[in-house]
Amino acid sequence: MPTIEVRGLRKTYGTTVAVDHIDLDVAEGEILGILGPNGSGKTTTVECVAGLRRPDAGSLRVAGLTPGRDRDRLNRIVGVQLQQAGLQAKLTVREALELYSSFYEHPADGVALAERLSLGPKLDTRYGKLSGGQQQRLAIALALVGRPRVALLDELSTGLDPRSRRTVWEVVEDARAEGTTVLLVTHLMEEAQYLCDRVALFDRGRIVALDTPEGVVSRTRVPTVMSFFRTASGSASPAGAPDTAALAAIDGVERVRVREDGRIELGLTDEAVPEVLDRLAAEGIRPGRLRVVDATLDDAFLNLTSASADGTGAPGTGDTTEEA
């Protein structure tokens, strides 16, 4: 039996459908990441699982309990990180940890957890005086301090620098090693790829892909990204505007763009790679600093969600958009 079971979840706010028939299972000890554009229903789903919102339709089970109905039993085994930590401004880090530890039967060592998250020097600092990243890390510590069976983390590492992000990932992995099942919302593809066993790609209240990160990537039309500088005589300096339209016309090339630094980037199928090389050779262009890599979850994200409606990553547009 999955630890989190979502069946036919639907939630509307007035006439807006936030979540429309979501089915999702999270196995015990799994880390499942929810990805998706803003307003695609990620937070609504997490808040329904946490029992903070009542679904309009569908059923929810968390560790055999029903969110909302079994509130007291559920809240003892679930740790939640909301987008805002929700703490009193004058509460110190240490006091917040003590308060939240006191809520649970077998809490972790809050101070040790804070130290792991580099909050050691801030233990006696008030919440309101912490930086955004420190508040974020405290929120994560408070979500995990009760050693929850289920952790629901909304926007795990938004606003964290790369080093803090790594630390947070390690802390989440440690929690999983102790048996915690994790459902997290993220905007960072790198985070999903590093941390998540599976990702659910949300778009307009529905799940458009649910697979391992690699599985989601391979599902896109452009599993490969090829990029190079156009060079005239072997030097790596960009020379003139390339004929992107001709490259885009090659079968299997889904998109072509010129990055700000002059690097030409193509999203394409594996089969199209030699075709492109042949074309370049025929035109006397030597691709400088050539890279052929797997598409990232970022590419899959743009490809599979409605963000592509604005043209980015849409097939064969041959656009020359600047890198976001």
Added chain:
Amino acid sequence: MAASPTRTVLRTEVRLFLREPAALFWIVLFPALLVGGLGQVPGYRDPEEGVDGVPVIALYVPVAILLAMLLAAVSTMPVALAGYREQLILKRIATTPARPRDLLIAQYAINGGAAVAGGALAMLVVRIGYGTGLPGNAAAHLLALLLALAATLAIGGLISAVVPTARLATTVGAILLFPLMFTAGVWLPVSAMPDLLGDIVSLTPLGAAALALDAAGAGGWPALRDVAVLLAWTLGTGAIAARYFRWN
């Protein structure tokens, strides 16, 4: 078993309240400073120049106590609770074994307690400084003060329930404070108000509280009518607050 969340939340909230010097000053110290200062006005301590042989300063003790209640329940508590809603503190705690209502209970208890401390200090200042004020009928005083505290906290609870932000709660509290202070008799004792005004004010929560305290001060018991008015305000505003309170 973990300690009762209600208790740990209360302990934390007490700690936080002690970090609010402005609230502490207005609720706990200001009413005592006010009556202490009024005692320096020539004649205010003289029974001959008072009302029915009671010196004016003694009449101001119940008023100071009601003022402490208003500053706690109407000026301070709604700002805290609206802020807790606005900053998602109520929402976050709703996901823990503690409950949002634990924060409400703590805020009622702390602001009620601070008002009692402020009122007691005002009374002590007048008793020790000027040898007069309060007990007449001590039990009746206790009854009247409890009813007044319940009514002011219920009004504060109603503001907390319907006002969405801490900022707006500050404004609403400030706007309501003056009519409530007036009906409590801060500028003119309720018993000394002209007939029609007095009748109207006696139907307000603070007006009824002032009359009940006057009765206790005279050695008697509050009129049933005043008790009924206080209870009606407490239950009425409490019911509306419970109906409309938004947790997020």
